[in-house]
Amino acid sequence: MGVQSWLSLWFGLTLPAIVLMYMFKRKYVDTTVPSHLLWDRVLRNLEANRPWQKLQNRLLLWLQLLAAALMVFALMQPFMQVSGGGSAHVVIVADTSGSMSAQISSAEGEATRLALMQERIKEYVKGQGRRSEITLLSVGASPVTLAAHESDRAAIDKAVDGLRTYYGPAAYRETLSLASALTREETDAEVVIFTDSYWKPDTAPIAFQVPVSVEKVQGELPHNVSIDQFGISPKGDADSSYAAVAVISTNAKKSVSAEVNLYGDEQLLTSKVLELEPGKKLTESFANLPFAEVYRLELSQEDGYAADNASFAFGLGHGSSRVLLLTSGNLFLEKALQLSGAEVTRVAMDGSDGKKDENTSKDKDVDKDSVNSDVPPVPEGEFDLLVIDGSIPDGFRQGKWADLTAKTPLWTIGGEGTKVGSQGGRPVLAKHPVTAYVTLSGVYFGTLVDQAPAWGEPVIKLGDQPIVYAGTESGRPRLSFNFLLQDSDLPLSPEFPVMVSNALEWMTSGKGSGLGRYMAGAQADIPIAADTVKAAWIPKSGLALADSFPAEDALRNEQGISPVQIVPEYPGLYAFEQQNEAGEKLKFWLAVTADPYEADWSNDQGPTVSQSAPTSDESKAGDRDQASERSGAGNRASSLMPWLAALALAVIAAEWGVYQRGRSI
Template sequence: MQWMGLGNLWFALIIPAIIVLYLLKRKVEDRVIPSTLLWQRTMQNWEAVKPWERLRRNLLLLLQLLAACLLVLALIRPAVLTEGITSDHTIIVVDTSGSMMAKEGNETRLERAVSQAKALVEKLGSGQTMTLIEAGREPNVLVSKSADKELLLQAIEKLAPFSGTSDQIAALSLAGAIAENEPGSGVVWMGDGSGERKLDGGSVPAFSGSFQFMQMGSTRENAAIGVFVTQPTEKGIEGLLRVDNHGSMPAKGKVTVFDEQDKLLDTDSFAIGAGSSQTFSFQKLAVSSVYRAVIEPEQDGLSQDNVMWSVPFAAGKGKAVLYSPEGNRFLHQVLQTVGSLEVETAQQAPDAAAPARDLWVFDGVVPDKLPKGNILLIAPNKKSEWLPLAGEKELDQQPRPVTPDDPLLKHVDWRDVHVAKGYVLDEMPGMKSLVRAGDVDLVRAGIMDGRRMVIIGFDLHASDFPLRPAFPIFMQNVVNWLSPGQTAPIPLAHPGEVLTIPLSPGATTRTLTYPNGHQQSLTEDATSKTMQLPELTGLYRLDEGMDTGTKSTYFTVQMNEEESNITPKSVSVVQKNVEGQKEREEATATDTTGALGTKELTYWLAAFALLVLLVEWRVYQRGY
């Protein structure tokens, strides 16, 4: 039994009010009678000092109390669980997040949800319709208000899990909006309630119709690899691995490390308490481009988080070219000390046909055509096809950061920096202002023609910037951003995310190999590739054809760590009362023994109360 309108419970005050009325003495009308002999007992009762009398057995009172109780029950809207569909329009929301791949007996949670959804479709009655919503990374309406059982079954059969976290708030908002616009709608949510996004009642629109949560999960035991990193050291390759136990019982098992050729390198066993973690250190691993760690727990609900890849990274030496016709001792010195760059000083301006480099630095000169590679441009004093120079301007204001949280400005203090003159640039697509003095942009950064670019819009000799501690810090940030392939590995990513992959300048061919063996040719003539990752976890390999041979770069895509906690949770929403006001949070049942729905008893109770009132009126007329 559920109560859909407990906010109306205060109407129960009418019950004691009725009783009080029967306790009060009734007012009488004076009449002249022949004798008071037969009225002595009545007279004694009315002559008492107290204004009330003893409650007597009264059929009218009993009938009125019964009618009041029925009306109060009708106002608090009791509902009973029923099998099948009770709403005219049912909105089914199926969670397809990573935790729905957890095993429940011989089937996964999603397979159980698919089976339950099919059972609901089969029980659709005449005139009833159904909407199917997939609660994935973004909610997706697969079928909208249809009575076609075949269409609904086909859409349900195509539901597939993904390795990320579903946006439950967005899915509930969508379902609530549809239910609000379609009278007689009810929402059925099928999932396990897991996910990193917490449902806040204030963020979810109130449901005016019924809401039913069907729990698909019961298992909570799961062990997962939380972290696996490897790095080169003077003594060889070292690895660090952490195993997390997300369950409520101790977990035991074995952990194994393999190389790129699936050769076993090391193995160990683990015994982890409930809700705890254990860290393993592997010393002197054999040299390999990538490593794969595998755990084999004795009890495990989710196998997709039992494997993790690691790519050892050692900062390499990038190639940079500095072209400064007037010479710049500050710039040359700082480029030699920051980053991992082999700096070559050019004696003449390079053109577009120049050999590719990781970084080109132009000081006081603007090339007509940009060479292959990322660009650092200082003191742009000439207009070109790609550089909209508007002139030069005296500055009377100090530099100030426009976006202080940008990685290029990390730990850079501009308060003691003074700049005499700056170059005025018009708008450049893909470039954003980082530092400004008045209305003049002193530093811009962004992507232009597929290459990363930073523009310092003033002459270093016309400022005290090279003399400030902020200068080497800023240049370190700039070099790291303009040569990411040499300074940092490609970060660990999750399926469906947008990832920027650094590309080697000058590569003649580029091929991206997916974990399932599928290969994709990259034709971008750029220094980076931004792509949305598919729903595939595992090891990705980028092969680039260079003059010196093939260069292979690896990166890994893993399931979101939050999905490893497969403990079932409940889902609750805000329910609206009859007046349309937000009333309370309603947490629904978490049973999956049948296709559940709710049926309100409000109208039956109201009809019964009306019948009692008719009987009470008839009794009153007869004088009982």
Template sequence: MHFDSLPSLWFGLSLPAIVLLYLFKRKYVDTRVSSHMLWNRVLKDMEANRPWQKLRNRLLMIIQLLAAALLVLALMQPWMWSQRSAKAHVVIVLDRSASMTASILAPDGATESRFERAKRMIADWAKDEAPDSAITLLTMGEQAEVLLSRESSPDKLRAALDPIQPAYGKTAYKEAMSLAAAMTRSDPDSEIRLFTDGQFAEPVSDLSFAVPVTVERVEAADGAASSGNVSVSQFGVKSARDAGGTVTAVASVKNWGDTPKQIEVSLYAGGELADVRTVAVEPGKQASVYFERLASADWYKLDIGRGDSLLMDNVSYAFLEGDRPKKVLLVGSGNLFLEKALQLAGAEVTQLSPDGAAAWIRSQKADNSPDVVVVDSVADPVLASAEWGKWLSSKPVWYIRSGYEGKETAVPAGTYSIEEHPVSRYVKLQDTHVANVYQPGKVDWGKPIVSAKDVPLIYAGAENGQPRLLIAFSLQQSDLPLRSEFPVLVQNALGWLTAAQGGSLGKAVAGERKEIAMSPDAFSAKWISAESGHTDSEAEKSSGMIASMQTVPSLPGLYRLEEQDESGKTIRVRWLGAAADSRESGPGQSELRFTHTSAASGDAGESAQTGEERGAPLALWRWIVVLILAVLVWEWGVYRRGTSV
């Protein structure tokens, strides 16, 4: 038996006080006498009734002592652990942290996550152990959240539990337990039940609770997880400038389990499998893996498979610092000046002959496609297939006297008219000669940015949300490639065509707040999952504008942030790798020790019991009060019958 108010034991001094009252109490009996001569006998009785004589057997005194003792016991607030009962109000705290997604063995031998096991345990416990209790459901994720308040219906509890999902970001352990403590501080007939795996990533030992806290640990049916955890602890890439522009990568893999592991490490460069290595990792140790001569890509992915108990830390993403070289597919018979100018602009150029265009498009993989396509003086039938048409519609394309029907037109002499545009920046075209232009009949997707009087020479615009650039004359029929402005023009064109491919935002913890600089022309933005291609969430706005502080998607994975202008055109795309909180991979950083402070006495003690050990606390003072009332009824009956004489 336990007591919440031991100082109330001082009220036990009332018991000897009752005895003293009986010691000093004088007792007289009404007696009829026939003569005054009999007073002598009465005087003798008075002498015999001295105050300090030994107490005789008095039932009324015994009953009163019993009632006083029971009253003192009730004031001490006794309680005991009961296997099949709960207090009137139970605050259930459900741990939603990423470590709760670890797989464990079910009684039937199948595997399930700790999180799903915890939800089932809550529903079963409330049904079997607390059918008459009011349930408050509190979850701990990125923030503490109350989903149910003082609800006694099991159906409503199950309905509240079903849609709850794990939280992969930084879990607010202390905030959630502080809220649970505040909700029960003024309610002595309550308790806290914590359903968790015990892997808290932050200390909570400095919290105090006015009611008992019971920890229900979520473990496998045989007391052990199905397998130990292995995680990717570090992963990064770096451009190797001395190796022809290739990329090197290094990763660290840690074994948190008790047995050695053979891990198959797969590395992807932009969706293309680049290398696979096998590494042995000893228990409690980590091993490093190195990769060299990787192709340049927007993003890199490291995957260690699904052979451990916790999958959320098996994949990691990395990005090159700064802008990576842009991949350009140059379709044409060959133009040395154009190819060198593209390389000077930092592009990786792949030459494709028109004769091999049909075979190339059939072997093209979406995950390894170029950033820009340059079509230089290619006849229409070469790229007229449905496959080419569909593929080009999804890419930025730079046409040079290709991709349209037109007529040969002489270029009038005189000064060129140049519109303000990113492609024509710093370009004057003075003394540049163009013999003929293949003038298109109509260009629906763009407008002229360079013209010779009324003859357009260069068009710029967008089609299907993708930028388009058209030089309407052949470079071989102009001295433009010989001019110093030509590399500037090519640099401007490449930068404008790839402006929407804005590099990366790096890595972030899932669900965290991150400051992101948006384009001044951006009207809206959205997070798109690279795996599913579906929109995860819209970017947050403040005062009608895109806010600088954004919430990272809540699920680990690779995402792209697409910014769009008012017309809906995509103006920039950047990549971000969302990861689970790395602190959840290990065994936890603190023990679960909750201090139970009695509201009446102020005494503190450890209170972190497990459900299997003691069960629910059961208060006894109510039953004692009922017993006191029964004793008082008994006393009245004794007094009324005069049994005390």
């Protein structure tokens, strides 16, 4: 037995009101008069009123009290638990949004809301839904159907066990719409929603034509400390001057302490103990940090919601590209590279200067074991781009220089080949990142080099004569200018810095840097090397690694690996690894975050639903305009209101009979 509306007990005040009416009822006293002519006058003047009289055993009083009590009982909407009385088809909506991963206390101990919900669903299927066909829907980026009209209990349990938390923006409304559509044409169906009731506000309710009930899975409100924001920015010109800013909050009702650790490339940089006030966000700064490719800010202690306990930022961007320039002297090119944000290391190719220009580089340590004493040694460190201005001397084609050329994106200007004169004509530019925002109108190119590299396609032609080739070789970008800048007035054109910036950005876009921060389930644009044969998302840190989230293969299209990818659904740090046929790998970092709404447990409104156009079979469950909320599982709620209403009508009919007979009782 259960009650759905305890608030209706207020109507029970009618019971003492009826009693008071009988206690204050006027009672007339019989009076003997000498003549019947005085009868009317006696009735008007000689009447006695005796309030607070003793209650007498009157049938009408008991009937009225019984009718009022039945009305109160009916307004409370009582129901009886009838085992195994479920509908023919039950649609179960399982809330698998991020908030369901919160740790709560239950009779069985500590468990997540998702685990407790799975147990509740299994109990429901074994009890109330044991004779029903089950359709199981979960809330993800879009509605997910895990079982459809399933009668096999083993298959249903397997589907329930397969429920997983989705940390991105959950499709609450879309899932309810699907549940409504699945039951719209059915006469014996119902919908049961298992949720923690932390749903995004929705002003337009979803209309259902079948009974809808909500099973709450909440438990005590978990304690949560959240890293709301985290970012890295360089300070000054020194590589060691970086600063971080973090915003941290808590849902605690009183002040709490939280220890945070800041890591750079998995090395602990600093730790702080912060005092957090309820209802306030704390902004904390970290100064004088060394450069790192990946920074991680992490709470040292666990709390009730782990999805926001770590945050990532990246210290490497296109503006910090290192460029090695081999030239006999080209000030325009060097300055254009520096204006594009590159760190340029210049090495002379004519033998007059056997070391790099210290004015353009901070790296002063070079390799002492050069192949040829007439060739400058290879500078230490990694370079994102190698630019060769002019013909390559033989000494740069062997040893460590050859190794560097093979593994680094290469941009050649001039180069080897037969010198030919320009045929003239208007520049024709293909659609390519290198040619963006330029027209080269009116530029003179002078003598050209007649060569057509096998790895590229012409992106700029002078009439029918190719002058710029772009492409990839062994998965690395290649760019070739078939003319010398010294023989052209291109460096004097205002479009030259733009073209150099385009070339730098395109050729260094695949250096394996951080791609930024994305919400779980969002789309991301990934640079894909032309010779990539396979790619995958590899969890490297954070909740994804702690919960052993498996690696996921990259999405493919008709051309191969798709440049538009759906990021994983689990928060953490991922490496998007690409591999070519030679086994060489290219890695991009990407941070995945949870939907911040799922950590806000202040709005306990539940799903917004309504019932319209009820069918005749709905009288078995009562006329409910909104979903009823009850915590039991495995039993059907059978409304008693029709029977109580019929009994109230019988009492009224009996009372009418009493008045109709005209007897004093």
